[in-house]
Each structure stands twice: as C-alpha cells, then as structure tokens.
Amino acid sequence: MSPYLAAMVGVGILMVSTWLVSLVLRDASIVDLVWGFGFVVVAWVTFFWSGLDTTTNRQIILLALVTAWGLRLSVYLSWRNIGKGEDFRYQAMRKHHGTRFPLISLATVFGLQGVLMWVVSLPVQAGMQTDRSLGVLAGAGVVFWVVGIFFETVGDGQLASFKADPANAGQVMDKGLWRYTRHPNYFGDFMVWWGLYLVAADGGAWWTFVGPAVMTALLMRYSGAGLLEKSIGNRRPGYDDYVRRTNAFFPGPPKS
Numbered sequence: 001m002s003p004y005l006a007a008m009v010g011v012g013i014l015m016v017s018t019w020l021v022s023l024v025l026r027d028a029s030i031v032d033l034v035w036g037f038g039f040v041v042v043a044w045v046t047f048f049w050s051g052l053d054t055t056t057n058r059q060i061i062l063l064a065l066v067t068a069w070g071l072r073l074s075v076y077l078s079w080r081n082i083g084k085g086e087d088f089r090y091q092a093m094r095k096h097h098g099t100r101f102p103l104i105s106l107a108t109v110f111g112l113q114g115v116l117m118w119v120v121s122l123p124v125q126a127g128m129q130t131d132r133s134l135g136v137l138a139g140a141g142v143v144f145w146v147v148g149i150f151f152e153t154v155g156d157g158q159l160a161s162f163k164a165d166p167a168n169a170g171q172v173m174d175k176g177l178w179r180y181t182r183h184p185n186y187f188g189d190f191m192v193w194w195g196l197y198l199v200a201a202d203g204g205a206w207w208t209f210v211g212p213a214v215m216t217a218l219l220m221r222y223s224g225a226g227l228l229e230k231s232i233g234n235r236r237p238g239y240d241d242y243v244r245r246t247n248a249f250f251p252g253p254p255k256s
Contacts, residue, residue, distance in 0.1 A: 003049040007125050008118055010045040014038055015114035019106050028090040028105050029081060031113055036073030038114070039066050042121040046128040057134050058203055062127050062196065065145050069192050072149070076156055116218070120193065122211040127200030137202035144195025151177060151251075152188030159185075172242045180251040182242070186219045187249055220249055 001009075014034060022028045043066040047059055081087075086094070090109070094101045158176040162168050177184035193212040200208050245255045 001049065003046045003051065003129055004125055006049040007042045007046050007121065010041045011038055011114045011118050014041055015110045015117075016106075019110040022105070022110075023102055027086045028094070028109055029085075029087040031109055032087070033074055033078050033081065035113065035117070036070040036077070038070070038117045039121050039124070040070035042117065043067060043070075043124050043128070046125045050128045052129070052131055054131075056131050058130065058132070058138065058199065059128050061134075061138065061142065061199055062124050065142070065192075065196060065199070066121075066124055069145075069149060069152075072153065080160070116214065120211045120215045120218075123193075123197040123200035123205060123208040124211075126205035126208045127196075127203055130200075130203035130205065132203045135202045138199045141195040141198030141200075141202065144191050144198060146195075148188040148191030148193075148195060150188070151181075151184045151191065155184030155188060170237065172238050174242055174246065177251070179246065179254055181247050181249060183219075183249055184251070187251065190216055190219055190249075 015031075015038070018030060018034050022030050043063055047063055050059065052059070090105070093105065093109075097104050155177045158178060159173055162173045162175070181187050190212075193215045197209060197212045
C-alpha cells in the first residue's frame with residue numbers, strides 16, 4: 001500500500017468512526033473537533049508507511065509541527081464546543097433533510113471534510129517520503145509555522161478571555177491581535193500550512209502547493225473568514241466600523 005493510500009484509509013476510518021458517534025449523539029458538530037486531529041493521523045500513518053530505511057530530520061520536523069498544531073486545535077475546539085449542543089448549521093441541515101440526514105451528512109459533512117483533509121495534507125504526506133537533507137526553505141517553513149501557531153494560540157486565547165467577561169456580551173473584539181486583523185486565528189492557519197509546504201518543497205515536493213492553496217481558499221472564502229463575516233455584522237453592533245478600520249485577513253496597522 002502506498003503512503004498516500006494509507007493516509008486515505010486512515011482518514012476514512014477516522015471520519016466514518018466519527019460519523020457513527022455523531023449518530024449516537026445526534027450531533028454532527030463533532031466533525032469539527034476531529035479536524036485538527038485528522039491531520040495528526042495523516043502525519044503518523046504516512047510516517048509509518050513512508051518506506052524509508054531510516055527516520056529523517058524532515059520527518060521529525062513534520063511530525064512535531066503537525067502533531068502540535070493538530071492536537072492544540074482539537075483540544076481547543078473541544079473545550080470551546082463540548083456541551084454547547086449541535087451547531088446551528090447542522091441543525092438546519094438536519095431539519096431540512098429529515099430522515100435522510102444521516103446518510104447525507106456522511107457524504108457532505110464527514111466525507112467532504114475527509115477529502116479536504118487528505119488534499120490539504122499532501123505536503124505532509126510527500127515530505128515524509130523524501131530523504132533529502134534539509135535546506136534553507138525548511139528553516140523558512142519552520143519560521144512560518146512559529147508565526148502561525150503564535151497568531152492562532154494567542155488570538156484564540158484573547159478571544160476566549162474577551163468572551164468570558166459578561167460586560168463584553170454582544171460587543172466586538174478589537175484588542176490585541178484582533179486590532180491588526182479581523183481573523184488572527186485563520187491567518188495563523190494560513191501561515192502554518194504554507195510553512196509545512198515549504199518544509200516539503202525543500203525536499204522536492206513542489207507540486208504539493210495544492211494543499212495550502214485549498215486551505216487558503218477555505219480560510220479566506222468558503223468556511224473561514226468569508227463565511228463568518230456573512231452573518232457576524234448582524235450579530236455584533238459596531239462590526240461595520242471595525243471592518244472599516246481593521247485589515248480583513250493579513251495583519252496591518254489599523255486604518256484611521
């Protein structure tokens with residue numbers, strides 16, 4: 001079995017298992033909790049199926065970076081979401097499809113996220129299979145990753161603290177990193193995955209740019225910042241003013 005196929009099987013087992021649990025809990029939201037963990041599964045499965053005779057420094061770097069990023073994200077989302085009930089998006093789907101929802105969710109929620117997970121992780125899969133020595137690009141990739149994990153972790157922490165204060169209910173978070181970008185957590189994801197791509201490209205896997213490119217599209221347009229901003233203006237007084245003075249995605253000085 002090729003490493004790519006092994007990764008696909010690993011993702012498939014994870015997503016089908018999560019889907020079965022969602023049927024018992026009647027909560028499709030748990031798919032979000034395993035998103036980060038799924039990439040950890042891909043990294044380790046590919047590592048064991050890489051076919052290399054010895055463990056390389058690139059493999060160690062990729063394993064460490066993906067595992068740290070994926071576990072942090074899954075733990076954070078679990079802490080934030082467990083006990084809150086099913087997300088309104090999945091509730092609407094459940095109501096719309098009725099008795100067909102279980103099978104439809106398998107394909108359009110769990111299956112789709114599994115496919116995206118496999119595609120986005122292509123740099124990790126390819127990087128695990130090269131025994132070339134590390135170069136400057138790999139170092140740059142680690143720097144990208146560090147910047148990304150900083151924006152994600154600090155941004156999530158600042159937002160959690162802001163929401164924990166009852167005085168901030170319904171208000172706009174515009175302090176800390178949120179003063180320089182409306183989505184520091186999504187920008188952090190962007191940096192993490194382009195960093196992992198540079199580590200892989202350093203080993204010759206240039207073609208895997210499709211992975212971070214797909215992640216970028218998700219973050220900026222389809223499921224991240226773009227989706228959130230379609231509705232948040234209606235729920236947060238003053239958000240339009242925040243939009244006018246704050247960069248949408250990439251950090252920069254606030255506009256006067």
